[in-house]
Amino acid sequence: MAPPAISPTGGWIGTTIFVLVFLAALTVFGLRAGQLVTLLAKARREDRTDHLEERIGDFLLVVLGQSGVLRDPIPGLAHFFTFWGFIIIQFGLLNLILGAFNGSLPLIGHDHTFAALLDLFVLFVLVSLIVFAIRRGIVRPRQLSSRLHGPWDGFIILGLIFLVLLTLALVETFGFAASHGEEWSLIGSWLGPSFYGLGTATNVVLYRVFWWAHILTVLGFLVYLPGSKHLHLMATPFNVFFRNYGPRGALPLLENLEEREDYGVSKAEQFTWKQLLDGYACTECGRCNTVCPATNTGKPLLPKEIILGVKESLLDRRHEIVGEPNLFQKLPLADVRSNGHEEIQPLVGGVISKEALWACTTCGACMEICPVSIEHVPKIVDMRRSLVMEESDFPPEVTSLFNNIERNGNPWEISNDRRAEWAAGLGVPLMAENPDAEVLYWVGCMGSFDQRNRKVATALVKILKAARVNFAILGPEESCTGDPARRIGNEYLWQMMAQQNIEVLNSYGFNTAQTESETAHNGHGHNGQTTRPRTIITACPHCFNTIKNEYPQLGGHYEVIHHSVFIDRLIREGRLQLPAGFDQRKLTYHDPCYVGRYNGVYDEPRRVLTVLNSNGVTEMRRNRNKSFCCGGGGGRAWMEERLGKRVNQTRVNEALETEAEVLAAACPFCIMMFEDGVKGVEAEERLQVEDIAEIVARALEEAATPATAHAGQ
Amino acid sequence: MAKTIWVLVEIEDGRPARSSLEVLSKAAHLGRAEAIVLGSAAATVAPSLGEFGAEKVYVHADPTYDTYLTLPAVDTISDLLQRQQPDLLLFPTTYDVRDIAARLSARHNLGLITDATDLRYEGEHLEVTVPWGGENVVVATHPYQGTGIVLARPKAFSVERFEGRQAEIEQLSVTLRSESQQMKILDRVEVQSDGPALEDASIIVSGGRGLGKPENYHLVEELATVLGGAPGATRAIVDAGWLPYSYQIGQTGKTVKPTLYIACGISGAIQHLAGMKGSKYIIAINKDEHAPIFSVADLGIVGDVLTILPQLIEEVKRRKAQL
């Protein structure tokens, strides 16, 4: 705690003034920030303290290592240095403040290495600032525009940071000059000596002036921060720490439907605190907009605007939520503009348009890319829930979907009794006939009723038979899983369907959490067999995801595998004899969102296709976790696409860019969307859409008739 | 003894309506057909009805019926029923006549059978054929003595000429009750359209990408016109800009359930099927014999729409002219 060479305040009067100013600034900051925290406290509860160890580990990696932003290298690096520079500068600042009390930081306060490091960072940050400024001012990426804080917020922040650094450099310069090098710093040692000529007295005055300037700028920054987008500087670390560690594909359960007051979110404060914290944490980098299939095809949905819209609406209504404001709380928090309207706009249909909500395919690309782990899809679905269950306000085409799922157990006007018709003559046993089957093939509505996808189901049956898998299907006992209903916002219908299916699955002893006695009671022709957990496979990623990740919310725990993974397993176990490289057509593979991003399956399908295809897989521009949605998820397959370009055609064009002849998919909805997209861009002659199972089944046929295996090549 | 059968004959543009004449002809085959004609044009229409099978025509040429038919007609026929007891009222199924039949049935406690496609007398008993659910045919009768009402399905019977038959004409002298004239037609609006709207059409001819190019869509429209139906489309050609969205049939377009749906050059994707599968009869023309549309077709033609449609339009015109 060695005292500084020169007292920056020049005695107790100055120090007292400093203390008063400092406390005043802290109070204003505290009130402003406190209001933000109060808003979170008033929001819905949600437990985010599971997986504590992982949380801490990831926190260190993401926040301190800045691993999130580094994915976009140039601005990422700039950001990395700004962040660390800031931390170090905080220590420098503390040192300066302690000077007012005739003290300094222990160990590093007068350490030249620290002082040098500090200045190196100051220089780094200055360089970074120039990069930021160029990006913002000259390149002007569209995703950076800010609806909430106006065009100036970014510049004000950059300006403030610049001022902080400038005043710091001047403090150091005159500190060095006034103390003739006793107050050493790198910058001071370069610039300080040139001011010796002013005389010590003048240098001391200038040192004090810039000390005050620096302190006041920093305090100003502090006061400005809670209303700025740079609020994220404070909120991000918390947001990363509290991010979702549950299965990514699971939407939050809406509990207690019978007794709730509200169903979904129509007002910002109905979100959970974590969903609201997302708004504080958003850095407005706009990465989510760049990957969103809706944004990219000209729909009125920009995922960043969803996050900021929620924040805007929350701040708009903060007095209503928190109660009578006190003087300081009246200070504007963010220059909320409410889209330029005078009176407060409703969240849904005002701040956020309904069209935007309906445009989302729930592809998850936005959540995948967001550097600060913001959760867009649950918010969108929460607002859809309110529209569907509270307002009955949704695209009219969806009514028949809901009615049909509820009445017929499938999305069409088809009696569910006919669910097994596709399998007639294929020798596929029903679960009721073969209750001890090891594998249940969950066919799904598309595989059961759609002519195109029945071919996939038939191919999969061929594969299962070739591998001598003891399997069965449920036939009329199977109903729609409810996935489209849930994603459109009809949680009630999803729960209804889920419960019904869970009952059926449990009765055949598939529930891994089920005790033996429970199964025995449920009977269902399951002659008291041991209840070894058995596997459910399905070719539908939407069925797969909801059974695997969402049915547990209602007590249904199952081992569910996507057919691409199951086929890969069969090949690796040697149960399928495939002619390697039989297919010579150039092929590309589309990762279905609910297989890839939501469930992390990328390699298995590629492995299968690589075995079969002599050329391997030619990747599209956007692949694996950056895969671009087919346009059919989130219930979009049931709605008309009235605005902008077609998502499916955009993706088909991307496949065409690879000059592939085959677009391999692993999802009935992708297949449907692509079949339609291929027609839409008139590429039927050039591009074939095939499910991975169809390709494998053809290979099996080829293997069975070796004489023709190489014919025509 | 020959059965006496009353037929209510409606007037359209000053002439007897075709649907009424169909029923009148049938009545003449079953027994003694007697027609009832109401409205200002009744007197001019009445003499021509003998030729269509009527032995007698009751006429009340009062313009009140022109502005509102239902309640005054119910009163007049009621009056007549007080005086005479026919065996059967055989009526065509039209908007107004349905209303009249329902009220007569309630007022006089008459048995009522609708949607008949055939009827005959077995001795004293009337047997009526009514299709049900597309599968079963129900044969029903009025088990009690007295008059019954049967409404015949449109086009169930054909119009026949009874050359030289002269109908006896009886002018009715009824006074119309004022309480039956409280309902007023304030306005009649003709909606300009080339045909029925898709939702209401009982026949729809629909086209898809198999038509090749937009210029060929007129074939679909022509066939729709000669059949008295409405033209529709798949999303594929709506998307391609051939037609506005209002033509789109399917999952995300209109859901239709016409009596007849003719799919021309349509593959039958599930989204299209979702919108038309409920049609009573489906005819599909597609050059690909594996096209999924054939899985729902009652009649599937594997062939080229562009050759078949012009032939079909001519054939339909020819047969219609013969009817």
Next chain:
Amino acid sequence: MKIFVCVKQIPDPNTVESKLDPATKRLVRTGVSLVLDPGDETTIAAAIKLRDSLGNSELTAISMGPASAQEALRRALAMGVDRAILISDPALAGSDVLGTARTLAAALKRENPDLIFCSTESTDGYTGMVPGAIAEFLGLPQLTFAREITVEGSKAVIKRVTQTGYEVVESPLPAVVTIASGSFEAIYPTMKGIMSARKKPFSQLSLSDLGLESSQVGEAGAREQILSIGKAEARAAGQIIKDEGNAAEIIADFLQRHQLL
């Protein structure tokens, strides 16, 4: 105003081939999914719209049917109807048009309705005779095939669908109105609707409550009798024919055979 809407539960017309039981000659209702008649959903939507625009009005759904018809009424309540009445009595089984209309009219008479909504026809039978018969039993005028309805003072004005357009028809109240199918967008119930439907007033009436004799209704009162149920000319399972130059004739034959020309 006291507004009523007559509704009916039927086997789901979209998935169930409606069948008659050869023994009882009645509609098979067991083992099939039963729904509120989709046509009635439209009618309910029309009635709700009118009630809301009038204000200070109560809308009651009324149905005659077996106990299962409760479900259909619950759906109506979930859509926004205020109150429901179910007329259920074993003696009502097998009612014909007149029996049904007589029963509904008797129940309606007790309520002094101002306006009674019906669907133009139920999706599964009767071809639209019940509303007219109800009107006659109650001695009320009937406004049919409405695609729009407004009430001004003690008069109702509708737009009545015609072959070529529509007529504007006016009638004094009380009256019976039938709504043309598809003229109003059906209402998909909200959760609030579904939950409150369980608490809304629901009354059940039997024949004796209505002062009707069992000989006037049900099979006993029916004026028609089903003699036999036969197979329709078997609907040829989808014929697929290759065009050999005679496709136009084949199609025209088909049209003629099914009276479609």
